Amino acid sequence: MQASRARLFKEYKEVQREKTADPDIQLVCDDSNIFKWTALIKGPSETPFEGGVFQLAFAVPEQYPLQPPQVRFLTKIFHPNVHFKTGEICLDILKNAWSPAWTLQSVCRAIIALMAHPEPDSPLNCDSAFSCLWTGNLLRSGDTRGYQSMARMYTRLAAMPKKG
Amino acid sequence: MVSDSITNAPIPSAPNSKDFSKKKRANRTAKLKQCKLDARREQWLSQVAVKSKGCKEEGNCAKKERDRSLENPRRRDEDNNDDGSIHHESDTESPSNSPTNSLLGGGGGSGGSDSGTNFIGSSSSGSSISGSSSGGCCSGSITEEEEEDDDWEAVADALAADDDNNKPEPEPENSYSQSPSESQLSMQSDSTPELTNGLGLDSANSMTETESARMVPRISGNNTQAWRPDDAYRPQSLPNLAKQRSFPATNRHFGHGGVPWSRNSVLGAPSSCPICYEDLDLTDSSFLPCLCGFRLCLFCHKRILEEDGRCPGCRKPYEHDQVESEASVQGGSLTFRLARSCSMIARS
Numbered sequence: 013m014q015a016s017r018a019r020l021f022k023e024y025k026e027v028q029r030e031k032t033a034d035p036d037i038q039l040v041c042d043d044s045n046i047f048k049w050t051a052l053i054k055g056p057s058e059t060p061f062e063g064g065v066f067q068l069a070f071a072v073p074e075q076y077p078l079q080p081p082q083v084r085f086l087t088k089i090f091h092p093n094v095h096f097k098t099g100e101i102c103l104d105i106l107k108n109a110w111s112p113a114w115t116l117q118s119v120c121r122a123i124i125a126l127m128a129h130p131e132p133d134s135p136l137n138c139d140s141a142f143s144c145l146w147t148g149n150l151l152r153s154g155d156t157r158g159y160q161s162m163a164r165m166y167t168r169l170a171a172m173p174k175k176g
Numbered sequence: 177m178v179s180d181s182i183t184n185a186p187i188p189s190a191p192n193s194k195d196f197s198k199k200k201r202a203n204r205t206a207k208l209k210q211c212k213l214d215a216r217r218e219q220w221l222s223q224v225a226v227k228s229k230g231c232k233e234e235g236n237c238a239k240k241e242r243d244r245s246l247e248n249p250r251r252r253d254e255d256n257n258d259d260g261s262i263h264h265e266s267d268t269e270s271p272s273n274s275p276t277n278s279l280l281g282g283g284g285g286s287g288g289s290d291s292g293t294n295f296i297g298s299s300s301s302g303s304s305i306s307g308s309s310s311g312g313c314c315s316g317s318i319t320e321e322e323e324e325d326d327d328w329e330a331v332a333d334a335l336a337a338d339d340d341n342n343k344p345e346p347e348p349e350n351s352y353s354q355s356p357s358e359s360q361l362s363m364q365s366d367s368t369p370e371l372t373n374g375l376g377l378d379s380a381n382s383m384t385e386t387e388s389a390r391m392v393p394r395i396s397g398n399n400t401q402a403w404r405p406d407d408a409y410r411p412q413s414l415p416n417l418a419k420q421r422s423f424p425a426t427n428r429h430f431g432h433g434g435v436p437w438s439r440n441s442v443l444g445a446p447s448s449c450p451i452c453y454e455d456l457d458l459t460d461s462s463f464l465p466c467l468c469g470f471r472l473c474l475f476c477h478k479r480i481l482e483e484d485g486r487c488p489g490c491r492k493p494y495e496h497d498q499v500e501s502e503a504s505v506q507g508g509s510l511t512f513r514l515a516r517s518c519s520m521i522a523r524s
Contacts, residue, residue: 015452015479019453023453078484109491112476112480113488
């Protein structure tokens, strides 16, 4: 409990200090609860998510950093490793491959990397595999064009500022 | 000197007042001595303490120093201004003044000889001779002293009124930081009178020992601030903060070796544990639990062993040298605790 709080506080100071270090990530701590964080990440270039800004919600457990934070997309995203409805992220480092050496900032970087390199074949444990199956099937069947156009459409719909 | 002052001193007319003033003087010299001893002790203590105190204190010290430097020149200027007016008084009082002074000189000469810079004793005894022989041309130091003795409250009152007129000069700060007697640096000769002035005034002003005790840390606080690291007059005995700061940096370099974690800027400071971000102490930094070279503090290592037991660096289980690492944890826990408490003491 105390250890996680101390660690989060130091991560917070680190984030404040290196605000400009990574312009693609904007990590903000909840005003009243240091265990709740939100992040804004820019969609990586040369992907269907380019130009979009995606919001992530972090729920940090009290056993952090021994336990991984729970991260999900608040912004709708069409991605084989993200649950389309709940925003849950199927990423190994957020599950069994978690290491206490990771930080919230590095988790954001990993998520950006995941957006750029979807893994349709990775053993995901999305329960309702609707989006996983759908997007995964699109990719697995080699329909990258279909996947990309769907992803771009949802990026434009959900992750870009409305025009006018 | 002692015999001189005694022979030269006229026989006091009022033995009662003499006794009284003698007691008072003796009291004062004792207190002065005490003050000086305290000051010296505090100076040494502060020199030791400064080593352990980092920049935490600097804010406080800077503030105190500013207060001090604002306070001192005012007092001194005030005294200089008042010299003229007080002079008449001391002229009339000179018969009674000189014997006490000579007695003080004797007392200061014999009793206070151990203090390296007994400015007051020597100056007053010297001037008491002149005072008694020429009949009332008292030197500045005497009038100042007398005035300090009797009118210091009035001076303190006047200080408040004179507040705006006297701007603080950089000089007293310098002279003050050179503080009591045995600072090993070569002083400028023209700053010495300043020093005696300041010291005499302050020790005379501090009538009680609590006051002097309160005063002394200020001086020592001054010591930490008055010199820039590149200052020529900086005493050798003062610790070099920059050097101290560079010490953990070498540690950091040492702890960093061969760890492929440098790409994470957040983890880029292996002088602290990458898990809990606490500083690695000596035991921690020599603790290498995994072949991959990932370092962490013993506390976090223990917590990880209790949970999933995998190295955070390579995610391999620590099991291959389970016995060894357990032993090191067991053996290291005692030293770990000791080192923590020691470092806390050193820090505070």
